Amino acid sequence: MHDETSLDPVQLKEIPSTLRQRPPVKSDDLTDELRKAKDSWYYYWYLALKQSNEYRQCCRGKGAGRLKTLYYDFGDVVTLSFPLWWQRHGRNLFAERKPIPTVNVYTDQHDAAGIKSMRNKLLIEVPLDLRQSTVVRQINKILKEAYAGREVVVPRKKSTALRKLVPTKLRKETAETILNLYDLRARYPKLTLWQLGEKAGIQLDFMARSTDAVEMTLAEERVRMAIAVSRYLKQATNLIWNATEGIFPSIKPAIPLEVKKRVEEGATTHRIVK
Numbered sequence: 538m539h540d541e542t543s544l545d546p547v548q549l550k551e552i553p554s555t556l557r558q559r560p561p562v563k564s565d566d567l568t569d570e571l572r573k574a575k576d577s578w579y580y581y582w583y584l585a586l587k588q589s590n591e592y593r594q595c596c597r598g599k600g601a602g603r604l605k606t607l608y609y610d611f612g613d614v615v616t617l618s619f620p621l622w623w624q625r626h627g628r629n630l631f632a633e634r635k636p637i638p639t640v641n642v643y644t645d646q647h648d649a650a651g652i653k654s655m656r657n658k659l660l661i662e663v664p665l666d667l668r669q670s671t672v673v674r675q676i677n678k679i680l681k682e683a684y685a686g687r688e689v690v691v692p693r694k695k696s697t698a699l700r701k702l703v704p705t706k707l708r709k710e711t712a713e714t715i716l717n718l719y720d721l722r723a724r725y726p727k728l729t730l731w732q733l734g735e736k737a738g739i740q741l742d743f744m745a746r747s748t749d750a751v752e753m754t755l756a757e758e759r760v761r762m763a764i765a766v767s768r769y770l771k772q773a774t775n776l777i778w779n780a781t782e783g784i785f786p787s788i789k790p791a792i793p794l795e796v797k798k799r800v801e802e803g804a805t806t807h808r809i810v811k
Contacts, residue, residue, distance in 0.1 A: 549632055551577045551702070567624070574623050578702050578786055579631050581712045583622060585780035587614045588719055588773075592781050604781055610700055634697040659683050705786045712776065712786060714739070718766060719773035730763035741765055 552573045574580060586592045592604055596615040600608035612626045643649040649660065661679060663672055696702070718737050722728075728736065741761060753761065772788040779787040 571620055579627055582785045585777045589777050589781050630700050631698050707786050715769045715773035718769050730766040731759040734762040734766040
């Protein structure tokens with residue numbers, strides 16, 4: 538169980554707006570929130586689970602099986618469209634349970650008296666009759682000394698949401714590409730890898746890596762496309778598996794070897810409806 542389940546949702550870290558209470562939610566506000574949510578990693582976690590054969594089976598079984606804890610949090614991604622899923626599960630699941638710390642300004646000494654604790658805080662007095670450049674230089678020096686020896690702050694590791702995103706260098710555009718390829722492979726299992734890449738609209742530089750920049754032959758282009766698609770599909774398999782393990786977004790090869798074949802074979806048994 539989660540430590541923060543008893544706390545009310547406060548704010549969505551990946552969406553630059555305060556979480557709106559529900560009900561009621563104004564339709565305009567909800568539309569804007571949904572638009573932002575669909576452009577966030579939350580949406581790709583939903584899609585990754587939707588492409589997991591194991592999680593789809595869990596949804597059909599109403600939470601039965603190994604992924605029952607995940608189902609308790611994420612619910613049925615198979616029958617729920619993203620807007621409905623977001624309202625019923627996502628917005629509460631990914632909301633911070635504690636306000637995200639911000640830099641505050643106190644223009645009155647009585648306001649500063651309201652600070653309850655100085656833990657992990659630093660109070661700086663700034664005389665505004667100094668040059669701005671001088672103030673900035675002095676503040677930078679103070680901050681450098683204050684942060685010396687402290688652990689580097691990774692915002693996602695400080696999250697208080699029920700389900701947390703992990704730090705990643707993966708781009709959302711890449712996640713979209715590899716999940717789309719995974720979906721296409723399930724729908725068109727007879728296509729070769731290079732045909733799959735062309736159908737997915739994968740763009741590669743087909744100039745040979747030489748000083749003369751010689752254009753590749755058709756056969757060489759297909760080989761290179763097949764290699765790229767194979768790599769993307771492996772990344773998609775890892776991304777989907779990690780999504781079911783609560784480690785998202787990650788394409789690290791964490792999938793156990795004994796179930797890798799089963800997961801990959803399962804990808805050809807369904808069609809994803811987005």
